[in-house]
Structures are given as structure tokens and as C-alpha cells.
Amino acid sequence: MSFSNSPGGEALDLLSRIAQKVQEETKVRLHRRNVERVLSAVMVSGDFWKIVDLSDLPVPAASGIVKELISEGLLFIDDKEDILLTQKGYDLIGELGIEPFVDYSCQACEGRGYPFYADKELYRTFVELAKDRPKAIRDYDQGSVTPETTVSRVLFIDSRGDLRGKDIIVMGAEDDLTGLAVALTRKANRVLVIDIDDRLIEFDNRIFKELGIDNAEAVVWDLRKPYGEDMLGQFDVFITDPPETFAAFRAFIGRGIATLRDEGCAGYFGLTLRDSSIFRWKEFQETLIGEYGTVITDIVQDFNHYMNWEYHPETKAAQIAPVRKNPTDIWYRSAWYRIETLPGFKRWNDPISDDVFYLDEEGSTT
Structure with a gap:
């Protein structure tokens, strides 16, 4: 697919389709900008776990997006297991104006504001x-x-x-x-x-x-x-x-x-x-x-x-x-x-009978 023949509409449609497909597969609700965030993260790190960190996504969603981007020929995994952009991927981010992830948080306090x-x-x-x-x-x-x-x-x-x-x-x-x-x-x-x-x-x-x-x-x-x-x-x-x-x-x-x-x-x-x-x-x-x-x-x-x-x-x-x-x-x-x-707040103290206490479709780290 060539992305240079359109003003971004076809490329945006692709990202929306990827988000929709991954949402259907994982049951994690997503939108197009989630895919853009993954691409921004890949531009600064090939490490999957860092990509999860930078894209602010549940692991199933980030994994599904990466796999779908690979399927579309936009990413590939090298022999060191780094995730990298293909030339097709570079063409896409160039057309859409997607920029690398940036972080201006204070390094001294690790971004908390409380050292x-x-x-x-x-x-x-x-x-x-x-x-x-x-x-x-x-x-x-x-x-x-x-x-x-x-x-x-x-x-x-x-x-x-x-x-x-x-x-x-x-x-x-x-x-x-x-x-x-x-x-x-x-x-x-x-x-x-x-x-x-x-x-x-x-x-x-x-x-x-x-x-x-x-x-x-x-x-x-x-x-x-x-x-x-x-x-x-x-x-x-x-x-x-x-x-x-x-x-x-x-x-x-x-x-x-x-x-x-x-x-x-x-x-x-x-x-x-x-x-x-x-x-x-x-x-x-x-x-x-x-x-x-x-x-x-x-x-x-x-x-x-x-x-x-x-x-x-x-x-x-x-x-x-x-x-x-x-x-x-x-x-x-x-x-x-x-x-x-606030005045009139409610105290909740019911028993929990739900067996799914630690894991569901969004949670995956247990």
C-alpha cells in the first residue's frame, strides 16, 4: 500500500481499523490515537516493555497493536527481539506527522514533584x-x-x-x-x-x-x-x-x-x-x-x-x-x-463474591 497518494485519510483509516481489530480480539476498548502512541514509542525504544510504558496501554492492547502493525508490514522484530519500523512504517509516520515520544519530567524527583x-x-x-x-x-x-x-x-x-x-x-x-x-x-x-x-x-x-x-x-x-x-x-x-x-x-x-x-x-x-x-x-x-x-x-x-x-x-x-x-x-x-x-459520602462494605478478583480482559500482570 502506498500512503503518499492521499492526504492522510487512508493512513488514518488504517490506524482506526487496527484499533478496532485489536479491540475485538482483546476486548480492551481502543481508538486510533492508541495506535499512534505505540508508533511514537517505537520511535524511541525497541523494547516491548518500554513501549508498553510509553504508550500507556494495558499489556494485551499494546501487544495486540504491535502484532497487528507487524502484520501490516509497518514493524518487524529483529534477532535481538527489538521492535523496529520498516520503511513502510517510516513512510506512514512521515505522512501522518507522528513524532517520537518526548519526556520533560523532572529527573531528580523522578517526575513526582516530591523528591x-x-x-x-x-x-x-x-x-x-x-x-x-x-x-x-x-x-x-x-x-x-x-x-x-x-x-x-x-x-x-x-x-x-x-x-x-x-x-x-x-x-x-x-x-x-x-x-x-x-x-x-x-x-x-x-x-x-x-x-x-x-x-x-x-x-x-x-x-x-x-x-x-x-x-x-x-x-x-x-x-x-x-x-x-x-x-x-x-x-x-x-x-x-x-x-x-x-x-x-x-x-x-x-x-x-x-x-x-x-x-x-x-x-x-x-x-x-x-x-x-x-x-x-x-x-x-x-x-x-x-x-x-x-x-x-x-x-x-x-x-x-x-x-x-x-x-x-x-x-x-x-x-x-x-x-x-x-x-x-x-x-x-x-x-x-x-x-x-464530601458531606453525605457513602461507606461501602458488602461481601465480594466475584471469583475474578485479580485478572480480567485488561489485566495481565498477575
């Missing part, structure tokens, strides 16, 4: 303690963020007035040791860490005891189960990092909101574009605003940087990728959300 080194003592203490953390396991969809991310989370929370003198619950996210980091500041009034993984609970409680942190405790709990009445409306702040199915969203976020005391309380959590599409974000946001009665005050894109997990080769993401090469650099990132309760 982890602002509290050197907290950072050094946390890094030393985190060296002995239990390894992330697949059973609970675990994947630890970098120590720099965890410390930056705490600084962000403190900057929003949600740390000092507050009762804080950290739910189902202790593979990042965020609860431990909050407790290490000794600025909160109370810290409760709950997680399904007893290894993490034992780890935190041991450190709390060794360091004499008597206002923090860790307890085993499965968030698919409703809280007892003694947990509802008892905290000023919740922090969590949910899997991104709707069942998990309600279990982690809905139950987090249920623990908050009154209006003006805050919740913090991460949402990715690696396991969710922007269409799902819209539905999550509508739930937060329309059903739960909260407002989104902050979304910091790519705030959370995840270290590669050892079980990656066993995941659906690895199996559907167009290459067999494992990621070697950070590629899985999530946005950091802050929500605040």
Missing part, C-alpha cells in the same frame, strides 16, 4: 529495613514499588496534611511497606496495617517491636470479607494499592472509604494504565464521584515505579507479549490518586 531525598533520615532507615522484606509472590498479585516511591508517598501524604496526628489505615498494599514507612515517621497518631499475606504482617510487627513503635500494628485480613462494625468510621486516612478489576476496586477502595470518619477525610491509592484502560478509569472515577460521594483532588501520573517481579515469566503479560525477552528496566508504573470525602 524522596527531602527526608534523608527516613529514606536511609527505610532502605535498610526494606532489604529484608519478603519477596513479592504471584498468589496475591504482589509487586513492590521502589523505596524511592514509598518514601515519596509518605512525603506527599504529609504535604497534604494527612499524616501528622492522623489515624491511618494501610490496606492490602504492604508489599510496598507503605505502612511501615508511615510508622517510621512517628508523626501519625495511629497506624493500622492490614494485609492477606502473613509474611508481611509478621515482618512489620517485628520491626515495630524492635524499634519501639507502639502506636502501629499489623493484622492479617482478606479484603474480600466485610469489615466488622469496629472498623467502620474509625480512621482519617486510608492508603491502598488495588488490583484493577471492579471486584478488587470495591474491596480496596470502597472498603477504604468505609473506614473514614467524616467529610474531609482522605484516601490514597494507585491506578495503572498497564492493567486498566482510560475507559475503565472513567468508570472508576464515576464510581468514586457518583456512588461513593468523594472528590478526586490529585492524580499524579507515573508516580509509582514498580520493581520487576520474579514471577513475570509466568504471567499472562509475558505469554501474550510479541517477544520472549523479559523486562530489564522499570516499565510498570501507576498514577497516585488522592480522594476526599
Whole structure:
């Protein structure tokens, strides 16, 4: 096919057809600009996992687009498993004026706006303690963020007035040791860490005891189960990092909101574009605003940087990728959300019966 005989219409139609075909195959909702973002990413990196990172797409969608672009003769994979443009691909991006991906984010703070080194003592203490953390396991969809991310989370929370003198619950996210980091500041009034993984609970409680942190405790709990009445409306702040199915969203976020005391309380959590599409974000946001009665005050894109997990080769993401090469650099990132309760907000605390808790058509990294 020659793209030079039209002012872009035929080429745009091709990208739209690719988006539609991949959407039908993966059930991930897409549009033409998603394909353009993949092409922009390929212009700066041949590494598939970096392409996923730069294109901000769920892995099934990014993989499907790359495979379809290869089928159309626009991309190819070389013997090093790098994904590259063909001459036909260069002709296409030239006709459409697609430019390489650019990144102007601050390198010192890793794009967060909150440099982890602002509290050197907290950072050094946390890094030393985190060296002995239990390894992330697949059973609970675990994947630890970098120590720099965890410390930056705490600084962000403190900057929003949600740390000092507050009762804080950290739910189902202790593979990042965020609860431990909050407790290490000794600025909160109370810290409760709950997680399904007893290894993490034992780890935190041991450190709390060794360091004499008597206002923090860790307890085993499965968030698919409703809280007892003694947990509802008892905290000023919740922090969590949910899997991104709707069942998990309600279990982690809905139950987090249920623990908050009154209006003006805050919740913090991460949402990715690696396991969710922007269409799902819209539905999550509508739930937060329309059903739960909260407002989104902050979304910091790519705030959370995840270290590669050892079980990656066993995941659906690895199996559907167009290459067999494992990621070697950070590629899985999530946005950091802050929500605040409004007058009349709703506490959600129903049981979860959905068996699809960790994986669905958009999620693939478990």
C-alpha cells in the first residue's frame, strides 16, 4: 500500500481499523490515537516493555497493536527481539506527522514533584529495613514499588496534611511497606496495617517491636470479607494499592472509604494504565464521584515505579507479549490518586463474591 497518494485519510483509516481489530480480539476498548502512541514509542525504544510504558496501554492492547502493525508490514522484530519500523512504517509516520515520544519530567524527583531525598533520615532507615522484606509472590498479585516511591508517598501524604496526628489505615498494599514507612515517621497518631499475606504482617510487627513503635500494628485480613462494625468510621486516612478489576476496586477502595470518619477525610491509592484502560478509569472515577460521594483532588501520573517481579515469566503479560525477552528496566508504573470525602459520602462494605478478583480482559500482570 502506498500512503503518499492521499492526504492522510487512508493512513488514518488504517490506524482506526487496527484499533478496532485489536479491540475485538482483546476486548480492551481502543481508538486510533492508541495506535499512534505505540508508533511514537517505537520511535524511541525497541523494547516491548518500554513501549508498553510509553504508550500507556494495558499489556494485551499494546501487544495486540504491535502484532497487528507487524502484520501490516509497518514493524518487524529483529534477532535481538527489538521492535523496529520498516520503511513502510517510516513512510506512514512521515505522512501522518507522528513524532517520537518526548519526556520533560523532572529527573531528580523522578517526575513526582516530591523528591524522596527531602527526608534523608527516613529514606536511609527505610532502605535498610526494606532489604529484608519478603519477596513479592504471584498468589496475591504482589509487586513492590521502589523505596524511592514509598518514601515519596509518605512525603506527599504529609504535604497534604494527612499524616501528622492522623489515624491511618494501610490496606492490602504492604508489599510496598507503605505502612511501615508511615510508622517510621512517628508523626501519625495511629497506624493500622492490614494485609492477606502473613509474611508481611509478621515482618512489620517485628520491626515495630524492635524499634519501639507502639502506636502501629499489623493484622492479617482478606479484603474480600466485610469489615466488622469496629472498623467502620474509625480512621482519617486510608492508603491502598488495588488490583484493577471492579471486584478488587470495591474491596480496596470502597472498603477504604468505609473506614473514614467524616467529610474531609482522605484516601490514597494507585491506578495503572498497564492493567486498566482510560475507559475503565472513567468508570472508576464515576464510581468514586457518583456512588461513593468523594472528590478526586490529585492524580499524579507515573508516580509509582514498580520493581520487576520474579514471577513475570509466568504471567499472562509475558505469554501474550510479541517477544520472549523479559523486562530489564522499570516499565510498570501507576498514577497516585488522592480522594476526599464530601458531606453525605457513602461507606461501602458488602461481601465480594466475584471469583475474578485479580485478572480480567485488561489485566495481565498477575
